[in-house]
Amino acid sequence: MNRLLPAIVNRLVIIIPYAWLLVFFLIPFVIVLRISLSEAAVAMPPYLPVFAWADGLSGFIDNVRQFSFDNYVWLTEDALYTNAYISSLTIALISTALTLLIAYPIAYGMARAPATLRPTLLMLVILPFWTSFLIRVYAWIAILKPEGLLNQLLLSTGIISQPLIILNTNTAIYIGIVYSYLPFMVLPLYSALEKMDHSLTEAAQDLGCTPISAFWRITFPLSLPGVVAGCLLVFIPAVGEFVIPDLLGGSETLMIGKTLWNEFNANRDWPVSSAVAAILLMILVVPIMFFQNAQSRLDREGR
Amino acid sequence: MKSLGSIRRSFSPWTDPSSKPFISFRNVTKRFGDFVAVDDLSLDIYTREFHALLGASGCGKSTLLRMLAGFEQPTSGEIILDGQNLAGIPPYRRPVNMMFQSYALFPHMTVEANIAFGLKQDGMPKPAIAERVTQMLKLVKMEQFAKRKPHQLSGGQRQRVALARSLAKQPKVLLLDEPLGALDKKLREETQFELMDLQQDLGLTFVVVTHDQEEAMTMADRIAVMAHGKVVQVATPAEIYEAPNSRFVADFIGDVNIFDGTVSRAQASEIRIEADAGFAIEAASSAHPGEGAKAGFAIRPEKIRVGRQMPTGNAVNAAEGELWDIAYLGDMTVYHVKLNSGKVVKASSLNAVRAVEDPLGYDQKVWISFDRDAGVVLKD
Numbered sequence: 001m002n003r004l005l006p007a008i009v010n011r012l013v014i015i016i017p018y019a020w021l022l023v024f025f026l027i028p029f030v031i032v033l034r035i036s037l038s039e040a041a042v043a044m045p046p047y048l049p050v051f052a053w054a055d056g057l058s059g060f061i062d063n064v065r066q067f068s069f070d071n072y073v074w075l076t077e078d079a080l081y082t083n084a085y086i087s088s089l090t091i092a093l094i095s096t097a098l099t100l101l102i103a104y105p106i107a108y109g110m111a112r113a114p115a116t117l118r119p120t121l122l123m124l125v126i127l128p129f130w131t132s133f134l135i136r137v138y139a140w141i142a143i144l145k146p147e148g149l150l151n152q153l154l155l156s157t158g159i160i161s162q163p164l165i166i167l168n169t170n171t172a173i174y175i176g177i178v179y180s181y182l183p184f185m186v187l188p189l190y191s192a193l194e195k196m197d198h199s200l201t202e203a204a205q206d207l208g209c210t211p212i213s214a215f216w217r218i219t220f221p222l223s224l225p226g227v228v229a230g231c232l233l234v235f236i237p238a239v240g241e242f243v244i245p246d247l248l249g250g251s252e253t254l255m256i257g258k259t260l261w262n263e264f265n266a267n268r269d270w271p272v273s274s275a276v277a278a279i280l281l282m283i284l285v286v287p288i289m290f291f292q293n294a295q296s297r298l299d300r301e302g303r
Numbered sequence: 304m305k306s307l308g309s310i311r312r313s314f315s316p317w318t319d320p321s322s323k324p325f326i327s328f329r330n331v332t333k334r335f336g337d338f339v340a341v342d343d344l345s346l347d348i349y350t351r352e353f354h355a356l357l358g359a360s361g362c363g364k365s366t367l368l369r370m371l372a373g374f375e376q377p378t379s380g381e382i383i384l385d386g387q388n389l390a391g392i393p394p395y396r397r398p399v400n401m402m403f404q405s406y407a408l409f410p411h412m413t414v415e416a417n418i419a420f421g422l423k424q425d426g427m428p429k430p431a432i433a434e435r436v437t438q439m440l441k442l443v444k445m446e447q448f449a450k451r452k453p454h455q456l457s458g459g460q461r462q463r464v465a466l467a468r469s470l471a472k473q474p475k476v477l478l479l480d481e482p483l484g485a486l487d488k489k490l491r492e493e494t495q496f497e498l499m500d501l502q503q504d505l506g507l508t509f510v511v512v513t514h515d516q517e518e519a520m521t522m523a524d525r526i527a528v529m530a531h532g533k534v535v536q537v538a539t540p541a542e543i544y545e546a547p548n549s550r551f552v553a554d555f556i557g558d559v560n561i562f563d564g565t566v567s568r569a570q571a572s573e574i575r576i577e578a579d580a581g582f583a584i585e586a587a588s589s590a591h592p593g594e595g596a597k598a599g600f601a602i603r604p605e606k607i608r609v610g611r612q613m614p615t616g617n618a619v620n621a622a623e624g625e626l627w628d629i630a631y632l633g634d635m636t637v638y639h640v641k642l643n644s645g646k647v648v649k650a651s652s653l654n655a656v657r658a659v660e661d662p663l664g665y666d667q668k669v670w671i672s673f674d675r676d677a678g679v680v681l682k683d
């Protein structure tokens with residue numbers, strides 16, 4: 001008994017994350033997949049076929065026979081969806097690159113700051129999370145709109161004579177995404193840079209590197225695990241981002257999150273929106289696996 | 304057989320007034336805020352010298368080395384290397400390489416790439432790099448580990464790679480910050496001799512930081528004993544051991560007995576001290592305090608004899624006591640003798656014969672004695 005208990009506890013500890021994944025990821029995904037193979041219907045729920053316990057096994061098999069890939073075929077035939085996917089990926093990619101560019105110097109500065117100052121700086125990075133995400137995005141509307149704070153400032157200082165049109169453009173989306181996801185990039189970068197031994201860059205300089213080449217040959221390669229983690233944390237949610245393009249972007253901005261929302265709410269076409277979601281997931285799984293692979297390799301090398 | 308310390312070349316440019324030092328610290332001070340890490344320090348190091356900086360933790364050894372490498376700037380004073388003032392010259396342009404206390408190997412590069420790093424940075428042609436790397440790997444006997452990453456090596460192997468990397472550019476001066484700190488005793492001793500051979504074969508100037516006095520004594524041509532950011536004494540290992548210039552150095556290096564007392568007679572080459580331990584000391588000494596002054600007499604344990612009888616002749620340089628403690632160490636025996644005055648004296652003798660007849664035993668009355676020139680007189 002005494003020995004059994006720890007063994008069970010040990011098992012449980014391993015099982016919990018898997019159970020979590022099963023309940024909150026795999027089961028919902030199977031449901032989405034199953035709806036995506038159905039057919040839209042004016043009913044409740046709005047798709048066919050519907051499984052019922054009363055049908056028994058033969059009814060179940062009949063129902064499964066009705067599944068089809070029509071929705072997926074439909075998605076490939078309409079350029080709207082392909083364009084939405086491509087534009088989502090492009091916007092996410094550019095935003096991720098911009099976030100990395102801005103976050104790296106911040107994280108570097110934090111990691112090199114005096115140890116006593118670092119907790120405060122870390123706090124400042126996390127501080128925006130204390131107010132609602134939605135309110136912060138709305139605040140950007142007030143800043144970016146033609147008669148907003150930014151234009152007022154630029155006009156009053158005489159830098160521009162005509163208000164800049166930023167709101168409802170892709171630029172506004174980039175600003176929104178970079179702003180919202182910056183902490184997710186800064187934190188992994190900071191943790192990678194902070195644990196790095198400063199004597200490594202000294203050694204590089206001792207061997208003839210200028211501070212800049214020491215950065216590129218030592219610091220940056222060693223921070224790659226942080227770069228990869230940060231990029232994943234920004235890229236993946238950015239691809240499916242809905243709120244930021246909806247509030248800051250223009251009507252012509254196509255993003256997959258918005259498309260999905262339209263199918264689901266406006267058209268009430270659950271099967272097609274499920275298919276959109278399923279494809280999105282598959283598109284994301286490829287880079288995720290690639291990055292995970294790269295990361296575990298880097299981690300192994302880093303020790 | 305390898306060349307050992309005893310058969311090294313005779314080398315003493317510091318005694319020759321016409322030879323110019325290769326590295327000169329001139330009144331160098333380094334402050335961190337209010338804290339003075341290096342205090343108005345002057346030190347000369349000569350070409351091809353194996354120079355050790357020895358001192359307790361925190362006395363400023365690493366700081367001194369880092370100023371030479373260019374990672375810290377002196378608050379005042381100047382450092383001259385080969386006739387050139389180093390002020391304002393960044394680390395990557397100094398003809399100096401450093402082996403770091405923590406080795407600082409690049410974790411994402413193989414052993415080979417680590418060693419080639421500095422050469423590539425200098426734009427050396429590829430074949431020449433490959434040749435030099437092979438040569439360095441061979442030098443530190445790491446040929447079969449060329450493709451490994453640092454985390455796949457043992458502590459001793461990493462240390463070798465760090466050494467090879469710092470030697471690869473063949474710097475004029477190699478700085479080594481506690482190079483053997485992470486090694487166990489046996490490997491440490493082996494590596495000490497390897498380092499000495501290497502330094503001699505390549506004809507380089509080595510500045511080694513250590514807080515292990517035995518290591519400094521073994522390897523160095525000269526030792527600078529440091530305390531609180533100052534150099535207390537610079538001399539050869541033998542001079543430091545036999546003629547420490549202060550109580551601090553005498554105490555810091557090896558075991559020592561110090562008899563405090565009052566000078567009762569001071570002549571040109573001899574001094575008589577009435578020791579507080581209750582006997583008179585007559586010692587050969589040229590520099591000494593005047594009559595009536597306080598002075599100390601420092602003597603190493605192996606220079607004190609222990610016997611049952613009172614030494615014949617006069618009653619100086621001898622005192623009676625009882626054997627308090629005996630430690631048999633194999634090659635020698637260490638006696639702790641409690642003098643009648645209560646002072647405990649440490650004496651040691653070599654066990655030259657295998658079994659001594661009638662050895663000294665505990666609680667016996669014994670006499671300690673020593674020669675006139677066996678110790679040194681310390682002022683203060």
Ligand SMILES: Nc1ncnc2c1ncn2[C@@H]1O[C@H](COP(=O)(O)OP(=O)(O)OP(=O)(O)O)[C@@H](O)[C@H]1O
Pocket residue numbers: 335338340358359360361362363364365366367514
């Ligand atoms: N960057 C710094 N800022 C403030 N104080 C420092 C700094 N570097 C060193 N010191 C202080 O200067 C003193 C000398 O340091 P140093 O590293 O030279 O000691 P060390 O002799 O090498 O000691 P160890 O044998 O422990 O390596 C120490 O008291 C240390 O706390």
Ligand SMILES: [Mg+2]
Pocket residue numbers: 364365366404480
């Ligand atoms: Mg040190």
